[in-house]
Each structure stands twice: as C-alpha cells, then as structure tokens.
Amino acid sequence: MNASSDMSFFTLIAGASLPVQLVMLILVITSLFSWWYIFIKVATIKRAERDAESFEETFWTGGDLTKLYEGVTAGRRKPQGMASIFEAGFKEYIRHKQQARMEVSDVMEGSRRAMRAAYNREMDDLDAHLPFLASVGSVSPYIGLFGTVWGIMNAFRGLSNVAQATLTQVAPGIAEALVATAIGLFAAIPAVIAYNRFASSVDRLSVRYESFMEEFTNILQRKS
Amino acid sequence: MMLRQRETPDSVKAGMLSVMVHVLLLGALLISFNWKTTHPVSIAQVELWDSIPVAQPAPAPIPEPVPEPIPEPVQKVEPQPVPEPEIKPEPQLEIALEKKPVKKQPPKPDVKAEEARKKLVAEMRQEDLKNAPKETPKPNSDAIKKLQEELLNEDKAVGEQKATAAKSAASAGVVDEFKAKIQAKIRGNVNKTLCGDGNPELKVEIGLIPTGQLSGAPKLVKSSGNSACDDAVERAIRISEPLPLPSDPALFSEFRNLRLTFRPND
Numbered sequence: 227m228n229a230s231s232d233m234s235f236f237t238l239i240a241g242a243s244l245p246v247q248l249v250m251l252i253l254v255i256t257s258l259f260s261w262w263y264i265f266i267k268v269a270t271i272k273r274a275e276r277d278a279e280s281f282e283e284t285f286w287t288g289g290d291l292t293k294l295y296e297g298v299t300a301g302r303r304k305p306q307g308m309a310s311i312f313e314a315g316f317k318e319y320i321r322h323k324q325q326a327r328m329e330v331s332d333v334m335e336g337s338r339r340a341m342r343a344a345y346n347r348e349m350d351d352l353d354a355h356l357p358f359l360a361s362v363g364s365v366s367p368y369i370g371l372f373g374t375v376w377g378i379m380n381a382f383r384g385l386s387n388v389a390q391a392t393l394t395q396v397a398p399g400i401a402e403a404l405v406a407t408a409i410g411l412f413a414a415i416p417a418v419i420a421y422n423r424f425a426s427s428v429d430r431l432s433v434r435y436e437s438f439m440e441e442f443t444n445i446l447q448r449k450s
Numbered sequence: 451m452m453l454r455q456r457e458t459p460d461s462v463k464a465g466m467l468s469v470m471v472h473v474l475l476l477g478a479l480l481i482s483f484n485w486k487t488t489h490p491v492s493i494a495q496v497e498l499w500d501s502i503p504v505a506q507p508a509p510a511p512i513p514e515p516v517p518e519p520i521p522e523p524v525q526k527v528e529p530q531p532v533p534e535p536e537i538k539p540e541p542q543l544e545i546a547l548e549k550k551p552v553k554k555q556p557p558k559p560d561v562k563a564e565e566a567r568k569k570l571v572a573e574m575r576q577e578d579l580k581n582a583p584k585e586t587p588k589p590n591s592d593a594i595k596k597l598q599e600e601l602l603n604e605d606k607a608v609g610e611q612k613a614t615a616a617k618s619a620a621s622a623g624v625v626d627e628f629k630a631k632i633q634a635k636i637r638g639n640v641n642k643t644l645c646g647d648g649n650p651e652l653k654v655e656i657g658l659i660p661t662g663q664l665s666g667a668p669k670l671v672k673s674s675g676n677s678a679c680d681d682a683v684e685r686a687i688r689i690s691e692p693l694p695l696p697s698d699p700a701l702f703s704e705f706r707n708l709r710l711t712f713r714p715n716d
C-alpha cells in the first residue's frame with residue numbers, strides 16, 4: 227500500500243479482500259437481473275396497454291359479441307389481458323345460457339366469478355417481478371454498505387500496524403471498499419425508479435380491467 | 451424458470467439490453483474517471499528549488515557592488531584633504547593651494563604623466579627652497595609626496611577592488627559566517643558525552659533547501675569510529691533544523707550541499 231499504487235478500476239476490485247469481492251459479485255449479478263426484469267417488464271406492460279387499447283376500441287364500436295368472442299378465441303395464441311377477461315366471462319355466460327333453467331342472477335354471478343378469476347390471473351402476471359425489483363431497490367445499498375464497512379475495517383486494521391499513520395496507507399483500502407457501495411447504489415437506483423413506475427402502470431391497468439368487468443356485466447345483464 | 455410464459459419472447463432481447471447497460475456504464479466510468487492517481491510524493495521530489503537560484507542571479511549581482519563602493523570613497527578621499535592644511539605651515543599655504551589642482555586634474559595618469567608630475571613637484575620644491583630657505587621645507591615636500599602616492603594608489607585600488615574585492619569579500623565572508631553559524635548551531639545540540647574521551651573527528655555531508663530544512667538524510671562521509679558519536683551528531687543535525695542561511699538567495703548555491711567537519715570534544 228504505497229503511494230505509487232495504481233488506482234485503476236480493475237486493480238481496485240482485484241485488490242479488495244474476498245468478502246468485498248463476493249459482495250461486489252452478488253451486487254453485479256443482482257444488477258444484471260434487475261435490469262433484465264426491467265426491460266422485460268417494460269415490454270410486457272407496454273404490450274398489455276396496447277392490447278387493452280385495441281380491444282376496448284373493437285369492443286365499444288359495437289357489433290356482435292358472439293363474433294367478437296369467436297375472433298378472440300380463433301387465434302392460436304391464448305388471449306391476454308382484457309381479451310382473456312372477456313373470453314372467460316362470455317364463455318361462462320354462454321354455458322349458463324345453454325342450461326335453460328338457470329336464473330338470470332345466477333348466470334350473472336357465474337360469469338362474474340369467471341371474469342374475476344381471469345382478472346386475478348392477469349394481475350398476477352402483471353405484478354410478476356415487481357417484488358424482486360422492490361427488494362433490490364431496498365436491500366442492495368445495504369449489501370454494498372456491508373462490503374464497504376468490511377473493506378474499511380481491513381484498511382484501518384492495516385493502519386494499526388504502522389507507527390506513523392498517513393492517509394496514503396488507508397486511502398487505497400477505502401477506495402476499494404467504496405466501489406462496493408457504488409455498485410450497490412447503481413443496482414438500487416434503477417430498481418426503485420422502475421418499481422415505482424411499473425407499480426403505477428399496473429394499478430392503472432387493473433382499474434381499466436375492473437371497469438371493463440363492470441361494464442361488460444351490465445351488457446350481459448341487459449342481454450339476458 | 452423465473453419468467454412467465456408470456457414474457458419468454460422478450461427475455462433474450464431484454465437480457466442483451468441489460469448487459470449493454472452495464473457495459474455502457476463501465477465504459478463511462480473508465481473514460482470519465484482519471485483512475486491513475488498522481489501521487490504527491492513525486493511532486494515533493496521535483497527540483498523546484500533548483501530553478502529559484504538559477505532564475506535569480508539577474509537581481510542578485512545588484513546588491514553586491516552596492517555596499518562596497520559607498521564606504522570606500524567616503525573613508526579614503528575625505529580624510530586627506532583635511533589634514534593637509536593642518537600640517538602645513540602658514541607660508542606655504544599658497545603653494546599648497548596651487549599644487550592641489552595640478553594633482554587632481556590628472557587623477558588617473560599614465561607612467562609618463564606621473565614622471566612629468568614628479569618633475570613638476572621637484573621644480574616646485576626647489577622654488578620653495580629658494581623662496582623660504584630657513585623654514586622646514588623637507589617635511590613638507592615629503593608629506594606632499596606621500597599624499598601624491600597615496601592618492602595614486604587609491605585611484606588604482608578603487609578601480610581594481612571594485613571588481614574583485616567586492617564580490618570575494620562579500621560572498622566569501624557571508625558564506626563563511628553562515629557556515630560557522632550552522633556548525634555552531636549543530637555543535638550546541640551534540641550530546642558530547644556519547645563521543646568518549648578522545649578527540650574524534652567526523653565529516654558529514656548535508657543537503658539544504660532554501661528554508662534551512664534538510665533536503666535529505668545527513669550522509670556520513672567520514673566516521674569518527676564511534677557509531678554512538680556519529681548518531682549523536684546526526685541527531686543534532688536533525689534537531690538543529692531549520693539551519694541559519696543568508697538572506698541573499700544567490701548565495702544559497704553554496705549551501706545546497708554542505709560538508710561539515712565536527713570535533714565534538716574540541
């Protein structure tokens with residue numbers, strides 16, 4: 227630890243003690259995963275919003291519900307988002323309608339339950355990975371801080387062996403240790419921002435789905 | 451895996467983007483930060499002090515000649531006109547007054563001029579003898595001769611000394627004085643009891659910076675044979691910091707590397 231030591235980024239990481247290196251590794255992996263999930267969520271939420279938009283447009287332009295149902299189920303792909311709620315509700319409605327003795331209120335109740343179940347599945351998919359992002363956002367600064375504290379402890383322990391303490395004896399150790407905090411913050415900040423943004427997007431989608439459920443129930447009630 | 455079925459089409463693209471973000475950030479870190487630290491130790495070693503004495507010789511010569519020329523003419527020119535009228539007897543005042551301008555008109559004469567003047571003086575002296583035969587002519591003429599010679603010598607000396615004597619007297623004197631001061635200051639701090647009974651002699655070389663601090667560790671050139679004594683002198687050198695130095699920066703070059711001889715029991 228002399229003053230002429232090379233302070234490049236890689237030597238800082240290579241010179242750190244094993245626990246600090248482990249902390250850095252964990253944080254880098256966490257950061258990679260959180261960014262991966264962030265990009266996946268951006269894509270899926272954008273697609274869900276686009277799907278809801280286009281489905282609402284076709285639904286409210288009128289037309290035959292049976293035709294719409296056939297169009298939704300015709301595709302090879304399983305219907306997603308609002309379409310899947312519509313599909314579940316309308317399928318249940320038709321099934322109850324075919325049993326002639328059913329009361330209207332029971333039919334409505336059945337289709338409503340089916341729609342609620344589909345809605346829950348949709349919400350579960352939309353909410354996926356958000357807890358992971360929240361955990362990364364709140365915990366990774368602490369992991370980084372742990373690495374920093376460990377590194378600084380080592381730096382100061384080395385200082386106790388010399389008679390004349392100078393800053394150059396601790397500075398490299400502290401710089402190494404602070405790299406851990408930097409990586410932790412780098413992992414945490416995007417995760418927190420992404421979590422907040424995705425949570426609000428999912429909330430807005432869920433409100434949209436719920437209002438669609440109510441309105442569709444009304445339409446089915448009028449039909450029967 | 452940890453992904454939902456509907457997310458699989460995006461996973462590869464998202465993974466690539468994620469890696470790209472990290473690579474970008476690493477690149478930004480490597481470019482924007484200057485990770486190579488310039489360590490201050492080397493800055494302290496730069497020969498900063500070297501440049502100062504080199505840069506300052508221009509103003510330095512000015513103070514040297516200044517003190518010398520002023521006292522010399524004052525001391526040596528003035529006292530002579532004063533005794534002249536006192537020594538000379540009254541009857542010769544006129545002659546003396548006549549001769550003075552003659553002497554002073556050629557102040558830096560050649561050999562020929564000197565001879566001519568001596569002749570003139572001799573003639574005058576004969577005239578004197580004739581004019582005032584019974585009074586004391588000889589001491590007068592002797593005195594005049596002496597005065598003339600003195601004046602001549604002074605004229606020459608002033609010209610020569612101005613150039614050489616000024617510098618040597620000033621710098622050598624001051625340098626020696628401060629070397630003695632440094633030695634005295636260090637000597638005062640030597641623990642003499644460590645040097646035994648004999649008369650050990652040791653030579654130490656020290657480097658100084660213009661503040662009077664040591665530029666490095668003192669180097670033992672010749673040991674006294676007693677390591678305790680050597681150490682005592684070295685400690686004394688360190689304690690004596692800062693060492694006295696002349697205020698004239700031009701003289702510092704004499705002190706950058708000093709070789710001092712110590713006889714602690716002397």
